[in-house]
Amino acid sequence: MRKLIYTAALLTLSTAAGAYDSHAIDEVDIDVVSDRGRHFETYPLRSSSDDTFRAYLEAVPQENYSIRVRNRGGERIGLVIAVDGRNIISGKKSHLRSNERMYILGPYESATYSGWRTSGNRVNRFYFTDVEDSYSAAFGDYSAMGVISVAAFREKQRYRPHSYNKRDDDRYESDSSYKSGKSAPRASEKGGRAFDEPGTGYGNDQWSPSVRVEFEAEKRAFSRYFMKYEWRETLCEKGVADCYRRNRLWNDRWDDRGFAPPPPRYKKKFKRSRWFSRWHW
Template sequence: MKMLNRVTGLIAVLMSMGCASLSAAQVQIVDRATGQALSTYKHRGKLYVAGEPGHEYEIRIHNRSAQRTLAVTSVDGVNVITGETSAVNQSGYVIDAYGFTGIEGWRKSMSHTARFYFTKLPDSYAARTGRPDNVGVIGVALFRERAPCCLEKELRRESDAAGASAPAAQERASADQTSPSRKAESKLGTGHGRSEYSAASYTNFERAADMPNETVVIYYDSRRNLLAQGIIPSHTKYAHRMPQPFPGSFVPDP
């Protein structure tokens, strides 16, 4: 099967802090205005990032395995290459062993993409094409490549060893309770932005299995909304310390 392969000379390899990390890959959402990876917040078993409305972003994927990996990527339930309602059996980007790729936007041709940017739900590409139900989520389905028989066991052992020693995803603890003083705003989605040169080429890739070996799912919304939902801990919460029976000293002026 032919899949898209990013031209490696165009891929940035800057490492940043916020990420979702599994044994086979590391996925980061990078704010292109700052060049920094967005911090991830874990809440009830799910990963979240806070996007800034109007800011362009990039999905950066690091293949940490010793073989090529196919990354079928969706934004708001839409395949980033074909524009179809996403499914794991669709086209994706092929990443070389231990390589990186940066997905900056919706694929328009073999030479251009339309940049991703955070925007209000009605302006999102998914909503504008009649598919608003899955706005607010980024998914990366990872497939290993079918290897020759003599290599399959060796590659599987190496992959298992990498998974055992892989560092945990960097995440921030979230609050279990919502903050009543915060009001939610319009949900955030991903827009169809300005055209950008982004070269790609076709390559052959045979999946080792019909279903992905791993799937990375990252939910996103505005910081204000994540605070209102209790996903980002509020800094206004009381500090955890021992209460004092007589905290005052003298009578203060009125």
């Protein structure tokens, strides 16, 4: 018997099908956008693979956001979406598995998911906030704070044989972000650092109709997407974002001749001593 799973009722059909790419992560496009349609800045990581995409994302304090997903393939797919480690439909702790509540996208369709689903027709908006104001923190769950995750599943076909590979089990269970166990320490246990980190809040109520459809997902996701959102200051500290203001007519590297430079104070002191010698000889 097939499961009944939610799908957004209002979907935007994409007219450009695009070329079918051999890389699994290219079969689904995912963007995080503001209410004005602006894309939040993302910084892809080199650790991404053919079936797993990872990136940093710049969060803006108190700004609403939505997760926009486009299916570039010719078949229906199921999407398990988690924010801060919680399934956005059920609100329960997510492990990105096929038995969780999921949204369904038809071939070449796109949809925007803007909040925690509270009923078939309502959601409460996503917005960037402090950890302690986040939806997950309200449940004492800090295990995947600051991560937007999407797992895409193909629809199970009776004629398609399932090939079991133990290495797949090992690979999925090794993901510490979604492995079952103790939650991450609270802010007090982390020296207050959590208050400087972002989370996703439980925002304003909004109309968002959906319908239930039949969909039986394959056991394994064919692609997964992880976006770790941080404040801009943190991205600058990590060296992820280039926050250094450059002079368009001068490159500071021109001063680097490959030798050990004198300490900064030494330069100033040296200039003062030359000035003194010039006028008080």
